[in-house]
Amino acid sequence: MxxxxxxxxxxxVECGSFTEAAKRLYYTQSAVSRMVSxxxxxxxxxxxxxxxxxxxxxxxxxxxxxxxxxxxxDEMRLNGVLQDMTGLKQGVVRLxxxxxxxNEWLPIVLKKLMQEAPGIEYxxxxxxxxxxxxxxxxxxxxxxxxxxxxxxNLNAELxxxxxxxxxxxxxxxxxxxxxxxxxxxxxxxxILHGASWCKELENGLKNGKQRIxxxxxxxxxxxxxxxxKAGIGVSILxxxxxxxxxxxxxxxxxxxxxxxxxxxxxxxxxxxxxxxxFLERLPALLKKRAKQR
Numbered sequence: 001m002x003x004x005x006x007x008x009x010x011x012x013v014e015c016g017s018f019t020e021a022a023k024r025l026y027y028t029q030s031a032v033s034r035m036v037s038x039x040x041x042x043x044x045x046x047x048x049x050x051x052x053x054x055x056x057x058x059x060x061x062x063x064x065x066x067x068x069x070x071x072x073x074d075e076m077r078l079n080g081v082l083q084d085m086t087g088l089k090q091g092v093v094r095l096x097x098x099x100x101x102x103n104e105w106l107p108i109v110l111k112k113l114m115q116e117a118p119g120i121e122y123x124x125x126x127x128x129x130x131x132x133x134x135x136x137x138x139x140x141x142x143x144x145x146x147x148x149x150x151x152x153n154l155n156a157e158l159x160x161x162x163x164x165x166x167x168x169x170x171x172x173x174x175x176x177x178x179x180x181x182x183x184x185x186x187x188x189x190x191i192l193h194g195a196s197w198c199k200e201l202e203n204g205l206k207n208g209k210q211r212i213x214x215x216x217x218x219x220x221x222x223x224x225x226x227x228x229k230a231g232i233g234v235s236i237l238x239x240x241x242x243x244x245x246x247x248x249x250x251x252x253x254x255x256x257x258x259x260x261x262x263x264x265x266x267x268x269x270x271x272x273x274x275x276x277x278f279l280e281r282l283p284a285l286l287k288k289r290a291k292q293r
Contacts, residue, residue, distance in 0.1 A: 003075055006068045008035035009047060013065060014140065017055060066138075073139045080272030090119035091274030096132040096141035097124065100162075100221075100240040101262065105145070109285045113278065120274045128195065136267040142275045144265040156263040160286065162238040164258045165251040167224075169231050172250065179255035182212065189215040189233035191224050225249055 011021035012032060022029045040047050047061035057065065080091060097106065102124060110122055125132075125141060133148055135141045148156050166180045174180055174188075192214045215233055218224060221241035228235055229248045238260045242251060270276050 003071070005035040005039050006072055008032045009039055010065075010068055010072055012036055012048070012055065013057065013061075069139055077271050080274065090121075091272060092121045092123060093143065093272075093274050093278050094123045094141040095125070095143050095145065096135045097126060097145040098128065098132070098147075099126055100238065100243075101145045102126050104240050104243050105286065105289070108289050109282060112285055113281060116281075117274070117277065120277075132265075136265060139267065142266065142270060142272065143278065145262065146265065147261055148263055148265050154265050154267055155269070156265045158261060159264045159283065160262040161259040162240050162262055163253060164236050164260065165239055165242060165253055166234060166236050167228050167242065167249045167251045168234040169229060170250050172234070174234065174252065175250055177252055177255075179257075180252045181255045185212050185234060185236075191216045191218065191227055191233045191235040193217075193221065193224055193235065193237060194219045221245065 008021065008025065008027070008031075011024050012018055015021045015024060018029050018033045018036075022032045025032065036047060045060040045064075046058045047064065049056045049058055076092065095106070106124060113120065114122075123141075125135060127135070129146050129148065132141070132144045132146045133154070136144050136154060144154075145159070148154055166174065166185065168174045168188075174184060177184065190212050194217050216227070218227070221237055222245055224235050224237065225242070225245040225248050227233065236254070240262075264279065264282060266275075266279070270279060
């Protein structure tokens with residue numbers, strides 16, 4: 001079927017190789033390569049450049065990709081409508097999220113949802129805010145869990161206020177505070193997390209007319225926690241990013257408090273039953289998780 005060949009081409013582009021696409025689709029590598037070649041022969045155009053360094057889209061492939069992606073998405077929605085008529089027995093929910101959500105929320109949430117509806121499959125992509133934003137607009141994912149930019153083309157609903165906390169080594173002078181004013185950080189080397197959510201923190205600092213001298217910049221919450229534990233400096237991280245490492249250091253909320261806003265985001269109104277159920281159940285499951293902590 002042509003739709004199967006479309007899926008093979010789309011998976012190859014998204015995975016970057018025939019081998020990885022074959023793993024995603026549960027085909028052999030040669031079968032995926034053949035299906036893409038069949039499309040090229042049928043249409044009389046080259047879709048992919050095949051080089052030793054990897055696969056890249058040709059101009060024709062880049063021009064046709066949005067249409068093929070739309071056809072595959074429409075086919076999934078059609079199946080969703082049919083499932084809605086016959087009951088929620090199977091389907092796919094494609095998620096894009098940031099690392100903290102993937103580590104702390106999704107294992108609990110997906111475990112419960114898979115117990116309730118074993119036939120539903122979940123695909124999870126992890127990236128930063130800009131990448132997730134693009135995935136939604138390209139229809140590569142159905143739902144994003146992140147902090148989006150202001151964009152009228154996306155539907156965003158506030159899901160969680162993730163409080164920023166100051167972290168410092170155990171026994172540090174900052175431990176005398178129950179809540180830490182920003183001015184108290186000016187005397188200590190500061191380690192900045194170079195992620196997109198730092199914009200929200202920076203905006204909060206500007207609104208408070210505070211300036212903290214940055215001595216170090218890195219990425220990865222665990223790396224920052226280990227640097228702080230070693231006495232290299234202090235930092236500010238969202239609470240979710242501290243879940244696995246909070247025993248290594250001390251932490252306090254800011255005064256006044258600052259938050260990273262996490263949203264559940266879709267591009268348009270979801271029509272597939274599995275996606276609608278996910279969106280309906282997610283807030284309740286997160287509330288239950290919070291009560292159990």
